Amino acid sequence: MSPVIQYEIKNNIAVISINNPPVNALSQSVRQGITDSIHRLNQDPVARAGIIICVGRTFIAGADISEFNKPPLDPVLPEVISTIEASNKIIIAALHGTALGGGFETAMACHYRCAVSEAKVGLPEVKLGLLPGASGTQRLPRLIGAQAAIQWMVSGEHIEAEEAFKLGAIDRIVTGDLLVGALEFANELLAADATPVRLSEKKMLMDSASEKLIADYREKIDKQWRGYFSPQKIIDCVEACLNMPYDEAVKLERKLFNQCKASSHSKALRQLFFSERQVGKVPNLPRDTPVRELNSVAVVGAGTMGSAITVSFLNSGYPVYLIDQDETNLDKGISNIKKIYQSEFDKGRLSDEHLNERLSRLTTSLELSHIHKVDLVIESIIEDFEIKHNLIQQLQTIVNPNTIIATNTSTVDINRLIENTLYPENIIGMHFFAPAHLMKLLEIVRSNKTGKDVLATVTGVAKKLKKIGVVVNSGFGFAGNRIFLTYLREAQLMLLQGASPLEIDKVACEWGFPMGPFSVMDLSGLDVFYSIYKQLENAPGKYCYYPVSKVLFESGHHGRKTQSGFYQYQDSSKHENLQVIEISRQMADKYGIEQRRIDGEEIIERLIYAMINEGVYVLQEKIVSNPGDIDVIMTNGYGFPRYRGGPMCYADIIGLEKVYQSICEYDKQYPGNIWSPSGLIREMIDKGESFYET
């Protein structure tokens, strides 16, 4: 018997326990062990039924994702699942933790299912660019109906056991010890002469209501999963479930699963899955690093960002002081916070009681001195080095010597901000993304002097805020903005060369970004970019090409907030701003830039390769510890399509040699070293390396 499986008889019932930490994924040894146990059960004269249960924190959480890049090893999961279902003796799945993907497919192959009420089930394969490929697309509709099954599979959500029970996906909720409850359930079934329920034997029927359901979902998915490959394939499988014999439909499912698995989308999403877990393991920061006590928080600056950061902390249970020295700003901040909560309340996501409880933890003040006792202060004031530096110096004379001071700067180098401060080890960057109460990403920026305990405390805070915290080293724009600014630079250079904001934005959206670069700049505000560009005036050529946005800003066009920027805004509609085309023509003349037609292929290549090249510099300069940090930042904070994996993963998919050759070509065409390729990429090509192991 496989070491990860134990077979034990308890009161004439075979208990098959899986023990494959951390999440009992279905790696080869588990699949082999389950198969062997089912054969043994069927030959065991003592055993009258079987229970599949797991040791540790969860029931099987799915197929082993790390095996997907390798050739499949026997027995493959669909065979294991068929073996379970074919058993002549009743098999019960006993669920706790998260029974997901192949784990829930295993449970559906069992003849009955019981679960503790805290358990969750689901088929989240869509989030990995896959479809449930071990007959899940065929069994789930038979278990809970086609409509609920499609909804579960295209959302990829984890469903609470109680809800699954109501829908019939679970036969019994066990209170108390799971194994005791599962044994009781088995004995009751045996006493009632129950027979194995094999879902594959249930007949399905396509009728006009199902046809409409399928058509509606196809349309819905086009919007919800724009650009993704696998969701429509899930619908194909459900359609097959309704109008094909089971065996044929399973064959189709297998074929489509393999197509999804081989797609670049799934490879990218699987890589992101591991990278998002990797970022939690900060190099040189042992898990047992002591953390500072953190019971109260202050946010200084009640602007849009400061008020949303306040909401984020209130939502996570902290008492929060919101400070602004300007009464009008403070009032606006308070009203912003109330607006956010009101909208949550109106959508039914927040009860009256929770709303009031959260607001009861908010204290507002015009006086900095009121926050002398807090454990963490986050400054969220104007993006100006001098003003931020003065505030941090002032704060350190007010708060305790071990209060952490975080700056929510998006570009300023923290190593400069700590100069001439009393406790540089207490200072760290917490770069939130707008809207801060909703966006998952938090760039945690350490300076050369940030204390390890401070870093450990802030990474813990990120988890408490339910954010993905990525630790980066300091430098202008850190990782995210530095890379994104090269994308915006290239968009603006192409504008000077004759492409319009509308053309460029359309190409970026078709490639998968939720918004194009010019719409993003208008949304954030050209005033924000103006203050960033001011910092760049003496920086090397790679950050130039912003004259159009500068002219727009200086003539009062600040983007959406003034109803005019790269576009004109009227009510809720957006129109081309013809002035922009004229300004770019004038600027092109001034700088001797020839205007021409730029096709979509060139537009997207330049936008993305500019990010890749800058990403390699960020890696080479050790601003981040590995390529996954960049990909997690760009996909979670900047709208880089997840199914493309982030710039570094995408470079691997295209091939580093091809990317490098194009970068070299652009380098020949454009002056100012803006396209100068990083040495690291050449070095990697020479060594035959890629950013990720394949």
Ligand code: 3HC
């Ligand atoms: N395969 C391989 N490793 C897995 C895994 C899986 N399916 N699921 C989790 N892990 C690993 C993680 O990489 C992590 O490893 P690390 O400690 O070395 O970084 C460890 O397990 C713990 O994972 P988390 O940090 O995510 O732990 P949480 O407690 O926060 O979450 C979870 C647990 C909800 C199970 C979450 O890990 C998860 O969502 N896992 C993926 C579930 C999934 O997508 N299943 C479907 C797989 S595809 C499939 O089954 C195809 C089939 O239809 C044929």
